[in-house]
Amino acid sequence: MSNAPTKRARDSTPELDLRRTGLRRVTRARKGAERVSLRSVREAVGKTQLDVARALGTDQGEVSRIERRPDVMTSTLRKYAAALGARCDVAFVFADGRRVLIAEAEPGEPAPK
Numbered sequence: 001m002s003n004a005p006t007k008r009a010r011d012s013t014p015e016l017d018l019r020r021t022g023l024r025r026v027t028r029a030r031k032g033a034e035r036v037s038l039r040s041v042r043e044a045v046g047k048t049q050l051d052v053a054r055a056l057g058t059d060q061g062e063v064s065r066i067e068r069r070p071d072v073m074t075s076t077l078r079k080y081a082a083a084l085g086a087r088c089d090v091a092f093v094f095a096d097g098r099r100v101l102i103a104e105a106e107p108g109e110p111a112p113k
Helices: 007-012 038-044 049-056 060-068 074-083
Strands: 025-027 034-036 092-094 099-101
Touching: 034 038, 034 049, 049 074, 049 099
Parallel strands: none
Antiparallel strands: 025 034, 092 099
């Protein structure tokens, strides 16, 4: 059984409106692979680095460093997303468009099989 959402469910999921913020998008070469920075998402939801820092239990400088890192750990992304009131899902997307969500381990437990 696949844990990938159906095409209809994906198509009906509301997107975060980044147009109103006038934020720069980061586009990749792959078709349909438009991406935005962590900073853009944070600003789109109306949060400051200080807001996120308080939610993470860290300081504003660390949030700035997270947003500038070229490679961020999945656990850090999940915490950052939670600080924004969101959830971070990790999915494999195959060339034919199939997707599968990757299960995450609960803290202190082995990874799901």
